[in-house]
Amino acid sequence: MDKISGLSDELLIKILLFVPTKVAVSTSILSKRWEYLWMWLPKLDYGSSYDSPSQREKLRCFLEKNLPLHRAPVIESFRLDLISSKHNSPESIKLWVVLAVSHCLRELEVIYDNYQRKPNILPSNLYTCKSLVILKLQGDILVDVPRMVFLPSLKTMHIRSVRYLNEGSLQRLLSNCPVLEDLLVDLSVGDRIGKLTVAVPSLQSLSLYVPNSYDVDGIVIETPSLKYFKLLDHNRKSHYCLVENMPNLIDAFVDVDLHNINSLIGSITSVKRLTICSEAMYVEGFVFNQLEHLKLCFGKFSSDLLVRLLKDSSKLKVLDLYEMDDHFHDDRMVYLNQPSSVPECMLLSLQTFKWWGYTGTPGERDLAVYILKNAVHLKTMTISSSEHEVPELEMIKELALSSRASTTCQLVFD
Template sequence: MSCEDKISALHDDLLLKILSQVPTKDVVTTMILSKRWGLVWTMVPKLEYKDTWKEGEKSIWRLLEKSLQLHKAPVLESLNIQVECQFCDDADVVKCVSYAVDHKVRELALILPSQPKILQLASNVYTSKTLVKLTLSCRTLVVDVPSLPCLPSLQRLALLSVVYKDEKSHVRLLSNCPALTHLEVFRNLSDNVTRFIVKVSSLKSFRYTQHKRAPSRSLVLDSPGLRRLNLSDPHGDLDSIQNMPHLDWAYVLHFVPNPKDKKFLRSFSSVKVLRLSLRNVECCSTIKFSRLMKVTLHLYCFDDFMCSLEPLLLFLHNSPILKVLEINYDVALCSNGVPLSWNRPSSVPVCLLSHLEIFVWKEFAGRRQERAFVAYILANSKRLKTAEFSPRYNLYEKEKEKMMELLKSMYRASASSQLDFLI
């Protein structure tokens, strides 16, 4: 019974589409299958090279150089290089990346471990007219931007654990990317920039992470077109963030040194969905969130810090159309005796009377003030559909059962609302 080679009978376009999903070192081996396959791999528009510790220092660069030399595709859609081991000669990577840029690569990713010496890319990387997506990740890669960079097509940029030639290198780079819509920045202690400035009018999404504690660093953000923002910088200076009138979604992890310092979050007043990790909600209790529909608050309380719930009610008063309220109250074990102050407000927040549909409380410990707060929410939320509670992890089973019965006994303004208790 003869075996029919149906794959080889496929049209080149379909074969190239299939091979584009396979690592390049495996794609190259198809050349030995038959004369039909001999040159197919040279037309694959996507090249992906991954090297592990086991494969050796030179293997990836030999494969990369040879395959690029033989590459015949009219357009190089993407070049993805990921290496786990160090290498002695940075000329290999510089040459390969420069070659790809010269051949009009559209997506370029260079993900390397720290190298024995400084790595600098060829200047043509910063003047490419075809690059649409660029990812650079290496602790010893220096972003050395020429005086006249130009990346007119670049839409997505990721600068992960890189260093910069000077304070202005990243500014020159960003200011000459007129089509940039997505930016990701990951900073570690080797990063040598004090004030990271992002002023990009076209920017729609920005992710900024400060990996280690570096309180002397600051972020200057002036991109009014932003719609999504992810900030993770617990101890840095975030006070130089300008207004973002079109912001739809934001996540913020930041421990405000002074809870009464409200400057930091004023620029988030237009957000629709907000996730906050703070030590105290007081810093945003007087800010008007006129468009806010969903908020997730992860509140930390350490040592003898006063975990007041009163600012949370003020926050609800200033969020008139809020539909989803999620709370994670992370009170330190050593703070079990700390009172959670809360007094019943004189008026009910509008969001409770006409909008709130989902109420979630994680790490619920059942303290007196917590119970009073929850009872108030349930008794005044006329449109509530679901109330969900998960107990604090260190509670005994009997304590959890008692808490569940207590919650069930509370009056609910919305008779059709469902009460869930996740043990």
């Protein structure tokens, strides 16, 4: 007998966890000693390595035959990646999930592409699984939340491109996850949810994506414990966005096409790091008294908006200007109206300025010169540009010869 086979079952199972599930299962043919060891694996990952139709058919047969015989008392992770699902009926998938849940399942991930319909492949016992901590769903899946739903241990839920049976499905699911901390919801293109409500007192991380073609009436967010917030709302249909105050917020990413962002801005004023991309302006009176790092998408901003943000952010240390890949750059937006007074952060705290995608237009040049001229404690200014957009030597001359309020400021051209 070889030395490895002489090890204890517990140690051999730990070794099998280091290889893909498909490989672990194949060890069953080595000898009787190995025949059933894989059935004790607490982590099962099926589908990603089954590429051809014949392999996917073998996977279906294998799961139907062997999953009911699995021996692990606790399945820590069960993952199904069913990219092409014509070999897997919704009834079979539902049964597999039922079996996994019966083993005190802690993490479930299902990726399912059907392209023709969004069947209900989630069994009712999933919605009352006391042990479930992580739930990730993606693709052509119908989320039909029953009246009896309670997930007392669920902390992470990521749901991408699924369809909800009705407007209340998602809200009912969220309201019965009392310890949920991490939520990601990407709404499906061409679908409809009516009002999207996220009211979760325990939530600490929230990421929402509303595509352009999604039919939504409004968004309501009540998450008082939130620390990280990401909102991508590209829907140009007129809809409201009501956001309650987030006093514990640390990091926010806001990329929206909303016409009015006052409620949104007012809810995130305690943020320390903010990335914002929006054509809409916000009213004066908001104060970002904790903001230290600001990233602004200059594809959609005016210099007036930048100056307003600087005036409202007295503790700002880092300023980044950049352009998102899917946003059109409008040179007309970058035109500096000299403010009557210098923003406080430029006199007291601003240390780092980075401009990615600098094109050297008169408006951009005036803005860069203004910051050099007034940022007293600036340590570095990094300018990144393409040679075909602005000759590097010309750019260096224009900015290097400008007066600087900070004697220690270093210009870096990338």
